[in-house]
Amino acid sequence: MAVSESSKGRPRVLIVLAVVAFASIAIDQITKLLVVQNLELGEVVPVVGDLIQFRFVKNSGAAFSIGNAYTWIFSILAAAVTVFIIWFARRIRSFAWAWVFGLLLGGTIGNLIDRLFKEPGFGVGHVVDFITIPLLPAIFNLADVSITAAMVLFLILTIRGIGLDGTRHVAAPKDADGETGSTTADEREQV
Structure with a gap:
């Protein structure tokens, strides 16, 4: 039985997806740990003058703290997205799409870890956010950066007409x- 070119490259594509996801999760969790250990809740530290600052907050909601009373729903949605990406990954044959789904998976799991294991309890934990750009009305973390980067790359690949098979x-x-x-x-x- 002959092995097609696309199936030969598939394991490498899945390895890229896994490495990108793992790196995203690790960087996100390490930075959150450093923030919790070194900053007081609400403390502001200038990083690049007034352009970028660290400000430690705990977010029980989604982006812009929307839905604070529904943290458990965000936990379920994040778990569902995680399962979907893992299931869907077998269709990916392109390294660019592996980056998209790796960043999305890593960012989703990074925030899901907070929701599952941070205070006040399992499934309703608060996400550690700490990056703020005063010109924007948001405080975010590196998991959010991964998710945003995945969406930008998704749009670029879609506009360029690049399919999952590359x-x-x-x-x-x-x-x-x-x-x-x-x-x-x-x-x-x-x-």
Whole structure:
């Protein structure tokens, strides 16, 4: 039985996804631990002048502290996203998409760890947030940065037409009459 090129590269793609996710989780959890050990709740420390600051807060809600009374729902959603990504990962054949899902998985698990194991209790723990940019109305952490980076990369890959298998769907050129040529409609470019 012959092994296709895409199935040969699959283990490497999954390794990239796992390494990116693990690194994201580790960096997020280490920085949160350092913040909890070295800053008082509410303390502000300038990092890059007034442009970027550390300010230790505990967030029981989602982004912008929305839904503070529904922390357990965010825990369930994060667990569901985690399971979905792990299940869906077998379809990924592209290193770029492995980065997308690795960053998303790492960021989701990073905040889920807080919700499951931080005070006040299992499933309702508060997420440690500490990065603030005074021009923005948010305080966030590195798990949030991973999730945001995953979404930006997702948009770039989608706009460029890059599929989960790593192929780029090339639009067929139009002829002088504005008609799409049928000979190049199925062309693909490996990314």
